[in-house]
Amino acid sequence: MSRYRKVEVRTWSDRKFRALSPIPPCGQGLWLHLLTGPHTGPIPGLFRAGRAAIAEELGWDQEAFDKAFQEVFDQGMAEADFGARLVWLPKAIESNKPESPNVVKSWAAEWAILPECPLKARAYEALCEALKSFGDSYLKAFTESCEKPDVKPSPKPSGKAMANQEQEQEQEQEQEQDFGSTDPVEPSGSTASNHPKIPPVSQGRTDKPPANRYADDIHRVFQHWQRVMQHPQAKLDDKRMSRIRDRLKDGYTASDLIAAVDGCTRSPHHMGENDRATRYDDIELICRDAKHVDQFLRLADAPDMTGMSAAARRTATAAQQWLEEEGGNAH
Incomplete structure (x- = not known):
């Protein structure tokens, strides 16, 4: 063992x-x-x-x-x-x-x-x-x-x-x-x-x-996104940094945003199973606003469909969407 x-x-x-x-x-x-x-x-x-x-x-x-x-x-x-x-x-x-x-x-x-x-x-x-x-x-x-x-x-x-x-x-x-x-002074007795x-x-x-209040969390979220989405060469430009910082200022924690990234991986549509065969997985999209973060957080708790065939995943996604719509109508 x-x-x-x-x-x-x-x-x-x-x-x-x-x-x-x-x-x-x-x-x-x-x-x-x-x-x-x-x-x-x-x-x-x-x-x-x-x-x-x-x-x-x-x-x-x-x-x-x-x-x-x-x-x-x-x-x-x-x-x-x-x-x-x-x-x-x-x-x-x-x-x-x-x-x-x-x-x-x-x-x-x-x-x-x-x-x-x-x-x-x-x-x-x-x-x-x-x-x-x-x-x-x-x-x-x-x-x-x-x-x-x-x-x-x-x-x-x-x-x-x-x-x-x-x-x-x-x-x-x-x-x-x-x-x-920027001229530092050495204190006595140091x-x-x-x-x-x-x-x-x-x-x-x-x-x-402090100016670096969100720096660690921004890098943690971005590096997790790089690894999970397999974008090791992606750059943390001003736009991506701004989106992540804005959501942190909204009150989301770094763990929330990391979970939202994971949720995006569970969306067949965002991972490329769509009419254009295009992935919509940029961290700028995931952190665009509170609505997007909340949507991807819900997906993080959804069943993992990555092991299913494309057809099975489409069926499961459609069923999940139907259940969500019926749940919404019930309220």
Whole structure:
């Protein structure tokens, strides 16, 4: 019997799963979420995510998340550069071996959008070592498809330092917006770091949210859409970014929009079974307005028809539409 079990990423956005009692703040719960959550991508254990975004996804406050992450970090199970919003699970590739060198080549698009930082450079070296153990063809596929980061790998940071990185970055961004200055000042008594620090902004400011308030969620939704719809070369242009941001401002969570993307995959019409044989699967369409999001969220809870024949799917779709119309007439 296999030692491994498959867990669908969409589990975290499933309506029934989300209706269950939530996971309390703890190291084990965080580890399972880091390993299988909607932020994960094709590269085992390496993904873009921020502290606030992960904490919000789990429904934890920031202090509880930091404590749980410290537990995971202390066990050597995860590292992060929260300033760059990059998380790495060093041992993930050992239980998620790519099936072939071609799978490794397919990592190229995801690798290109991961933020450049010393942690990415360390992950590159570790992945090279792991892939070499699988065979020279795996290593060759990686080094030829994924460019080596142009930064030096850094020593393993402390968990506390990682938790502070994102806070420092946000403080710098707000300070620049408030005072129009990009000349940082090193506070007295500070320890050495990779970049200078500036005085923190007042904790009492509430009149303007951080400029990157939705950045993590926008990237999570877009990257999920790229993977699910198989558009690895698609660009997050201003129009797509604006649509996703607008829906987040409407009150939808990133998990809601990820579920809406999944719902679109369950619509034969949008996946190309229409008179024009054209797919209507752009994230701009899915997030065009609240009505579209709600429609695709309903489809996410509908039966999965991807395993049916085209004729059976058309019949099932027609029956589903009839039931919805009859239900509407009954009211």
